Amino acid sequence: MVTLTLLQALTDGMKTAMRKDESVLVFGEDVGKRGGVFLTTEGLQEEFSKQRCFDTPLSEDGIVGAAIGMAMNGMRPVAEIQFQDFIFPAFDQIVSEAAKLRYRSGGQYTCPLVIRTPYGGGIRGGLYHSQSGEAYFCHTPGLKVVIPSTPHDAKGLLIAAIEDPDPVLFLEPKALYRSVKGEVPEEHYTVDLSTLREVQSGSDVTVFCYGAMVPIVTKAANRAEENGIKTCVVDLRTLLPLDEEGVLEFAKKTGRVVVVHEAPRFCGFGAEISALIAENAIEYMEAPIARVTGFDTPFPNTLEHHYMPDDRRVLDAIEHVFNY
Amino acid sequence: MTATLSITRQILDPAGKLCGTDPELSPEFLKELFVHMLRVRAVDERMLKLQRAGRIGFVGSMFGLEAAMIGSAAALEPQDWLWSGLREGGAALMRGLPLSEYIAQMYGNGSDTAKGRQMCNHQQHVGTHYPSWSSVIGTQIPHGVGAAYASKLRNENAVHAIYFGDGATSSNGFHSGMNFAGVWNAPAVFMCVDNGWAISVPSGHQTAGTYVSRGDAYGMEAHEVDGNDVLATFEAARLLVERARTENKPALLVIKTYRMAGHSSSDDPTRYRDQAEVDRWAAQDPLDRFETYLSSAGLLEQGGRERIYSELIAEIDDESNRQERAPKMPLRSLVDDVYADVPLHLRRQYNRFLEVSKRLGDAQPGDGAFPL
Numbered sequence: 182m183v184t185l186t187l188l189q190a191l192t193d194g195m196k197t198a199m200r201k202d203e204s205v206l207v208f209g210e211d212v213g214k215r216g217g218v219f220l221t222t223e224g225l226q227e228e229f230s231k232q233r234c235f236d237t238p239l240s241e242d243g244i245v246g247a248a249i250g251m252a253m254n255g256m257r258p259v260a261e262i263q264f265q266d267f268i269f270p271a272f273d274q275i276v277s278e279a280a281k282l283r284y285r286s287g288g289q290y291t292c293p294l295v296i297r298t299p300y301g302g303g304i305r306g307g308l309y310h311s312q313s314g315e316a317y318f319c320h321t322p323g324l325k326v327v328i329p330s331t332p333h334d335a336k337g338l339l340i341a342a343i344e345d346p347d348p349v350l351f352l353e354p355k356a357l358y359r360s361v362k363g364e365v366p367e368e369h370y371t372v373d374l375s376t377l378r379e380v381q382s383g384s385d386v387t388v389f390c391y392g393a394m395v396p397i398v399t400k401a402a403n404r405a406e407e408n409g410i411k412t413c414v415v416d417l418r419t420l421l422p423l424d425e426e427g428v429l430e431f432a433k434k435t436g437r438v439v440v441v442h443e444a445p446r447f448c449g450f451g452a453e454i455s456a457l458i459a460e461n462a463i464e465y466m467e468a469p470i471a472r473v474t475g476f477d478t479p480f481p482n483t484l485e486h487h488y489m490p491d492d493r494r495v496l497d498a499i500e501h502v503f504n505y
Numbered sequence: 506m507t508a509t510l511s512i513t514r515q516i517l518d519p520a521g522k523l524c525g526t527d528p529e530l531s532p533e534f535l536k537e538l539f540v541h542m543l544r545v546r547a548v549d550e551r552m553l554k555l556q557r558a559g560r561i562g563f564v565g566s567m568f569g570l571e572a573a574m575i576g577s578a579a580a581l582e583p584q585d586w587l588w589s590g591l592r593e594g595g596a597a598l599m600r601g602l603p604l605s606e607y608i609a610q611m612y613g614n615g616s617d618t619a620k621g622r623q624m625c626n627h628q629q630h631v632g633t634h635y636p637s638w639s640s641v642i643g644t645q646i647p648h649g650v651g652a653a654y655a656s657k658l659r660n661e662n663a664v665h666a667i668y669f670g671d672g673a674t675s676s677n678g679f680h681s682g683m684n685f686a687g688v689w690n691a692p693a694v695f696m697c698v699d700n701g702w703a704i705s706v707p708s709g710h711q712t713a714g715t716y717v718s719r720g721d722a723y724g725m726e727a728h729e730v731d732g733n734d735v736l737a738t739f740e741a742a743r744l745l746v747e748r749a750r751t752e753n754k755p756a757l758l759v760i761k762t763y764r765m766a767g768h769s770s771s772d773d774p775t776r777y778r779d780q781a782e783v784d785r786w787a788a789q790d791p792l793d794r795f796e797t798y799l800s801s802a803g804l805l806e807q808g809g810r811e812r813i814y815s816e817l818i819a820e821i822d823d824e825s826n827r828q829e830r831a832p833k834m835p836l837r838s839l840v841d842d843v844y845a846d847v848p849l850h851l852r853r854q855y856n857r858f859l860e861v862s863k864r865l866g867d868a869q870p871g872d873g874a875f876p877l
């Protein structure tokens with residue numbers, strides 16, 4: 182075991198996958214000599230040469246489109262989109278092509294690729310360096326959507342994504358890149374792509390969350406505990422395919438549920454969790470399901486700390502469902 | 506398509522000596538150009554200082570690009586539009602964006618016309634046709650073309666100068682924009698500011714061809730100019746802008762220059778480029794070059810540059826102090842401007858948020874709830 186930041190764990194995950202499999206390639210804007218604008222790919226070009234880690238021209242459409250072709254012809258591309266906000270030029274390639282290739286070819290063609298991209302707010306990046314676009318992609322059958330929140334999961338999920346036979350969108354909570362540290366095995370390992378993780382147990386209220394919201398929710402849960410509300414925190418880790426059994430099990434345990442994400446509320450991932458529980462476990466519910474989310478507005482800049490759920494707003498919701 | 510206009514790459518050599526045809530501009534105009542260029546440098550220096558002091562969040566530097574942006578934008582008339590790629594704030598100031606609004610945007614305070622919604626450097630100014638721009642590279646290019654086509658239909662006699670970097674030439678927006686402008690004969694001039702780098706990617710790695718050859722590919726006249734030579738840049742832009750105006754002919758101008766600073770205040774360029782290259786370009790500094798020329802032409806007295814520069818700095822510092830004290834944006838601005846009216850679901854969302862905020866002590870007077 183070594184202690185790594187989430188960012189270092191991602192770098193380690195890529196290196197581990199590249200050492201194991203020659204067909205793994207890493208490319209995108211500024212990932213080569215500079216090592217990525219966040220330095221996630223630092224050292225890759227030195228270790229694996231310019232053939233396997235390289236800069237591309239400034240075109241997300243080109244990056245993802247070419248990644249699809251590489252994957253169709255035997256490679257395992259790991260394409261970086263510098264900020265999730267800049268993924269939309271590639272939306273067509275992701276949604277119309279990568280996600281549908283297996284289906285439209287009756288399984289004759291596939292494109293096992295990973296698109297890594299930092300998402301989320303909290304860095305004063307304004308509306309184009311802060312967004313959480315997971316819902317757009319979760320609405321796309323054929324994709325997998327993964328979001329780690331710990332260094333251990335970051336490495337294990339990334340390797341699992343690279344080795345997965347299908348296209349995976351790997352969203353990295355940039356706010357946690359350097360702020361969380363944890364123990365990470367030095368060797369190759371994977372974390373299963375469709376299992377949630379219980380962050381802490383509790384019998385009164387269950388809070389579902391993922392990515393950068395996990396530490397915030399955990400903080401709120403600890404404050405709730407001080408007030409005598411035993412709060413269970415669940416990190417979904419993979420949004421698609423979702424661990425539905427796990428969600429229902431944890432929802433039933435407490436009968437009081439809060440869902441937290443920083444993305445806008447309307448048609449956000451919280452809606453899916455709420456519907457799943459309403460359809461399958463409503464008889465267990467002791468209170469309406471509460472959502473703590475970003476506003477249904479574009480992401481602001483100077484007021485971002487009001488837009489993003491913080492531990493106080495999460496605590497407020499926990500108390501609300503508990504006292505209902 | 507072959508170029509028909511006679512455009513020279515250089516008028517001032519790197520030492521500031523006349524090497525091309527003297528465009529015979531008036532002394533007043535030449536001096537104004539110099540002040541505008543100096544203002545770009547001064548704003549840059551002061552904003553970086555504020556950023557380092559933690560007063561503002563971020564700065565995308567214009568250092569080294571003073572002649573490129575001022576020379577090219579000086580060719581525009583008041584009715585013309587300037588579509589920013591990302592570093593044209595200095596040109597916008599020259600065309601009438603008030604310094605107060607420029608700095609208010611950097612603070613994202615209550616005086617910012619964009620209500621603190623955009624990250625630093627994303628200024629706008631309706632009055633001088635400097636539209637709000639997004640950080641998404643290349644998206645403004647087809648916007649400029651569409652607006653240019655509209656200007657043509659509406660007989661506005663307006664030219665649209667569309668700025669973008671070398672990196673942006675790889676974006677979808679560049680190719681569709683150039684293509685549409687060619688097909689539509691839109692009065693647009695594509696200002697490709699080739700400053701050597703797209704963050705850490707050298708401009709020679711964006712394409713296996715040349716930037717200037719893209720003009721041919723899309724059926725429009727294209728020229729390359731020394732972007733550290735303000736006179737050559739102005740002359741080239743003037744000819745292309747006038748041609749676009751009188752004949753509805755789009756054109757591409759590749760303005761060759763150099764990004765002297767990092768990509769932004771968050772970038773460390775020593776990770777990916779050699780100091781020797783930076784030094785080579787420093788020796789061709791656009792301000793030094795123009796200063797030499799003006800001095801030798803008797804248009805700038807000894808110590809003139811320093812005097813003007815310190816006046817500009819004083820003006821900027823003054824304004825920064827004022828903006829520092831400006832009130833913040835009210836919480837309610839969180840939900841306006843998403844639509845023309847704040848819809849019911851957002852009013853509800855805000856009111857619920859306000860209840861919690863009041864309990865938490867975040868709300869201020871003026872943050873009042875919406876009637877539902």
Ligand SMILES: Cc1ncc(C[n+]2csc(CCOP(=O)(O)OP(=O)(O)O)c2C)c(N)n1
Nearest residue numbers: 210267640641642670671672673702703704
């Ligand atoms: C679509 C998109 N992809 C990536 C980025 C991140 N990014 C911001 S500026 C930049 C480089 C731009 O280079 P260039 O067009 O040459 O402009 P310069 O910064 O040199 O002025 C990149 C990659 C972005 N803003 N938008």
Ligand SMILES: [Mg+2]
Nearest residue numbers: 670671702703
């Ligand atoms: Mg550039």
